[in-house]
Amino acid sequence: MASSSTRAVLYLRISLDREMDGLAIDRQREACEKIARDRGWEVVDVYIDQSKSATDKTKKRPDYDRMVADFRTGKFDAIVCWDLDRLTRQPRQLEDWIDAAEDRGLHLVTANGEADLTTDGGRMYARIKAAVARGEVDRKSARQSAAHIQRAKQGRAPKGTRPLGYATNGDVIEHEAEAVRKLYAYFAIKDGVSIAALAAGLSGKSAEHIPRSIPVLPAHRRTIMIERNERRRADGLPAKPVPENKPWTSSTVLGILRNPRYAGYSVYTNRMDRTESNKRRTWTAQILRDENNEPVMGQWSPIVTEEVWWAVQRRLDEPARITNRTGSTARKHVGSGLYLCGICDETVKAHSQRYRCASDEPYPHSLMRSRSQVDAWVLTVVRARLARPDLADTLPTRDEPRLKRIDAQIDLHKGKIARAQYDYDNEIIEGFDLKRVREREKTFITALETERDKLVIGSDLGPVLRSSDPVMAFDAADLMIKRRIVDFFCTVRLHPHPRGKKNFDPATVEITPKALAHV
Numbered sequence: 288m289a290s291s292s293t294r295a296v297l298y299l300r301i302s303l304d305r306e307m308d309g310l311a312i313d314r315q316r317e318a319c320e321k322i323a324r325d326r327g328w329e330v331v332d333v334y335i336d337q338s339k340s341a342t343d344k345t346k347k348r349p350d351y352d353r354m355v356a357d358f359r360t361g362k363f364d365a366i367v368c369w370d371l372d373r374l375t376r377q378p379r380q381l382e383d384w385i386d387a388a389e390d391r392g393l394h395l396v397t398a399n400g401e402a403d404l405t406t407d408g409g410r411m412y413a414r415i416k417a418a419v420a421r422g423e424v425d426r427k428s429a430r431q432s433a434a435h436i437q438r439a440k441q442g443r444a445p446k447g448t449r450p451l452g453y454a455t456n457g458d459v460i461e462h463e464a465e466a467v468r469k470l471y472a473y474f475a476i477k478d479g480v481s482i483a484a485l486a487a488g489l490s491g492k493s494a495e496h497i498p499r500s501i502p503v504l505p506a507h508r509r510t511i512m513i514e515r516n517e518r519r520r521a522d523g524l525p526a527k528p529v530p531e532n533k534p535w536t537s538s539t540v541l542g543i544l545r546n547p548r549y550a551g552y553s554v555y556t557n558r559m560d561r562t563e564s565n566k567r568r569t570w571t572a573q574i575l576r577d578e579n580n581e582p583v584m585g586q587w588s589p590i591v592t593e594e595v596w597w598a599v600q601r602r603l604d605e606p607a608r609i610t611n612r613t614g615s616t617a618r619k620h621v622g623s624g625l626y627l628c629g630i631c632d633e634t635v636k637a638h639s640q641r642y643r644c645a646s647d648e649p650y651p652h653s654l655m656r657s658r659s660q661v662d663a664w665v666l667t668v669v670r671a672r673l674a675r676p677d678l679a680d681t682l683p684t685r686d687e688p689r690l691k692r693i694d695a696q697i698d699l700h701k702g703k704i705a706r707a708q709y710d711y712d713n714e715i716i717e718g719f720d721l722k723r724v725r726e727r728e729k730t731f732i733t734a735l736e737t738e739r740d741k742l743v744i745g746s747d748l749g750p751v752l753r754s755s756d757p758v759m760a761f762d763a764a765d766l767m768i769k770r771r772i773v774d775f776f777c778t779v780r781l782h783p784h785p786r787g788k789k790n791f792d793p794a795t796v797e798i799t800p801k802a803l804a805h806v
C-alpha cells in the first residue's frame with residue numbers, strides 16, 4: 288500500500304490514573320504527529336478523551352467510541368497513540384484492534400516505541416500484553432469474588448442497597464418487615480392474590496381484589512435516597528434529588544418475593560450468572576450452600592419462615608404463572624372460576640354484573656346469573672356454617688413433619704421422571720417406557736399435592752376459622768380468603784333462573800357441603 292494514501296488518526300488521552308504520568312496532551316500530540324509525518328501519513332482526525340480510566344468498562348470515553356465508529360465506516364487506516372495503555376486497558380478492546388491490524392490492515396503505532404502493529408513482532412507483543420492484562424483483570428475480579436463469597440459464608444449481610452425490611456447492617460426494620468410478611472403470606476395462598484394486586488395494596492390503592500391489610504409504604508428507592516441524604520447531610524455534603532413517590536411495580540414486588548434473604552438464607556450472586564435468559568432460575572441458585580449442600584444461614588433474623596418462602600417460590604414457578612405474568616390468574620370475584628355451571632359442570636366466569644357460562648357441551652347453552660344475588664346467598668349459607676359451634680373440629684392441624692415428608696416424596700417422584708427423561712435422551716429406554724414412567728409418577732405427584740393442599744389449608748384459613756367470632760372475621764377477610772373458605776366448605780352449582788320469575792330463588796343455587804375427609 289502506498290504510504291501517501293494512508294489516512295491516520297491520533298488518539299490522545301489524559302489520565303488521572305495514579306499509575307500513569309499526567310503526560311500533557313500537547314506532548315502526546317507532537318510525538319504522534321511526528322510519527323505520522325515520518326511515515327508520510329495524512330492526519331484526518333484527532334480524538335481526545337480526558338481523565339477517564341481506560342480499565343473501567345462503565346466509564347464513558349466519548350471520543351474513543353467515536354473513533355471506533357469511524358473505523359467501522361472506513362474513515363481511516365491508521366491510529367497513532369502514545370502507548371497502548373492510553374488507547375485501552377481493556378484486553379477485549381486491545382484484542383479487537385490487533386484483529387483489525389491482522390485482518391483488515393489497520394496500522395497501529397505507538398509514539399513511545401512500544402508497539403508497531405504493522406509488523407508481526409509488534410502484533411505479537413500486543414497480544415502478549417493483552418493476555419497479561421486479561422490475566423490481571425481476571426485475578427482482580429477473582430479476588431473480589433473471593434471476598435464476597437467469604438462474606439456470604441460467614442453469613443454476613445451482603446453489601447449494597449438494603450432490601451425492604453432490613454437495615455444495611457442486617458437489623459430488621461419492623462414496619463417494613465411487616466409489609467414483607469404480608470406480601471409472602473398473601474402470595475403463598477394457592478390461587479390467591481396477584482402480584483399486581485400486592486403492588487397496588489402496598490401503594491395504598493383499594494379495590495375488592497386488593498388486600499387491605501398490607502401496610503402502605505413509600506417507594507423503596509425514595510426511602511433509600513432520603514436515608515442517603517441524611518448521611519450526606521451528617522457528612523456535610525449537599526443532598527441529592529429524591530425520586531418522586533411512584534406506585535410499587537409488580538417487578539419490584541416480584542423481586543421481594545424471590546429474595547432468599549427473607550428466609551434467612553445467605554446469598555451470593557456470581558455476576559457472570561446474571562444474564563437475562565436465566566434470571567428466573569438464579570434466585571434459588573443464589574442460595575449459598577455448604578459442602579453438604581445445606582443452605583448457609585445468614586446472621587440476620589429471617590422475616591418469613593423457610594416453608595412460606597418455598598411455598599411462594601412454588602407458586603411463582605407454576606407454569607401458568609410464568610407465561611401469564613400479568614396476574615390475570617387471580618380472581619376478582621367470589622365465584623369466578625369457583626362456582627360451577629349446573630348444565631356442564633365447568634366453572635363460571637364473571638361477565639360484567641353476572642356470572643356466565645357459554646358452552647356447546649353437552650348441548651349449546653348460555654347461563655347467566657346475577658353476581659350480587661348469587662354471592663349474597665352463598666355468603667349467607669357460609670356464614671351460617673361458620674356460626675356453628677363445631678367449627679374448630681373441622682380444621683386440620685398443620686403438620687409440618689408430614690408436610691416435609693410430602694415435599695420430599697414429591698421431589699422423589701419428580702426425580703424419577705427426570706431420570707427416565709435422561710435415559711430416554713440417551714437412548715437407554717424407549718418413548719413408550721418414558722410415557723409409562725411419567726404417567727405413573729404424575730399420579731403419585733397429584734395425590735401428594737392434593738394431600739399437601741388439605742394440610743396447608745388450615746394455616747391459610749386458620750385466622751378466620753379459629754377466630755373468636757368467625758363470622759365477623761370472614762366478613763372482614765380479603766377476597767381470596769373468602770373464596771378459599773367457600774371452596775373449603777361447599778360446592779356451588781348455578782342453575783338457570785326460571786323464565787318469568789322475578790324474585791331470586793335460592794333453589795337455583797345448589798350448595799353442596801363438602802365431605803371434609805380430614806374431620
Ligand SMILES: [Zn+2]
Nearest residue numbers: 628630631644
Ligand atoms: Zn355450562
